[in-house]
Amino acid sequence: MRILVPEKKKLIYEMSIPIRWGDMDAMGHLNNASYFRYLETARIDWMQSIGFAPDPGGEGMVIINAFCNFYQQIEYPGTVLLRMYASDPARTTFETWGTLARDDAPDVICAEGGATTIWLDFPKKKAMPLPDWLRAMVTP
Numbered sequence: 001m002r003i004l005v006p007e008k009k010k011l012i013y014e015m016s017i018p019i020r021w022g023d024m025d026a027m028g029h030l031n032n033a034s035y036f037r038y039l040e041t042a043r044i045d046w047m048q049s050i051g052f053a054p055d056p057g058g059e060g061m062v063i064i065n066a067f068c069n070f071y072q073q074i075e076y077p078g079t080v081l082l083r084m085y086a087s088d089p090a091r092t093t094f095e096t097w098g099t100l101a102r103d104d105a106p107d108v109i110c111a112e113g114g115a116t117t118i119w120l121d122f123p124k125k126k127a128m129p130l131p132d133w134l135r136a137m138v139t140p
Contacts, residue, residue: 003067005097005112009085010140013046016103017080030074036066039098039113042084050137059128061117064093068113079103080110086138092127093118094138 023034047053047061054060074080085097097114101107119130130138 001067002069003114004069005085005099005114006087006095008140009087009095009097010138011083012086012138013042013049013084015042015045015082015084017041017082019074019076019078019080021076024076028075030076030080032068032070035068035070035100035111035113038080038082038100039066039068039115042082042098043096043115043117046084056122058123059119059121062120063096063115064118066113066115068111070111072108072110074100074102074110081106087140089130089135089138091129094130094135 017038019030023030025031043063044054052060079102081101081103083099085099086094087097088095093116095114096117098112099109100111100113101109119128119134120126121128
């Protein structure tokens with residue numbers, strides 16, 4: 001199954017991640033699990049950059065699914081340029097997307113992935129409507 005990143009999306013965050021030797025698999029390529037870790041790192045760094053750190057005693061964002069499409073191998077050494085996008089805000093959810101390229105070839109997408117993000121009341125474990133400030137931030 002291949003899920004495509006939509007054309008209509010909003011760039012919300014960009015970061016570079018140094019590739020560590022331990023991120024490689026036995027074939028010398030970036031391990032598949034590392035792509036998901038990089039996407040997670042971007043989501044958490046984005047949340048902190050907007051002044052919203054995860055708070056288990058309050059409300060916040062969690063993902064309810066995730067995917068990644070692999071197009072080209074990424075090898076050590078190097079740095080990954082990760083661009084994070086958002087789209088499709090609904091009542092309690094919005095979509096996040098990420099593209100991964102090498103810093104030295106930023107227009108060559110090596111992988112892209114995404115996740116459905118939901119706004120949650122953590123203590124109640126119940127979805128809540130997206131706050132207006134967040135909806136405005138993730139609307140393309």
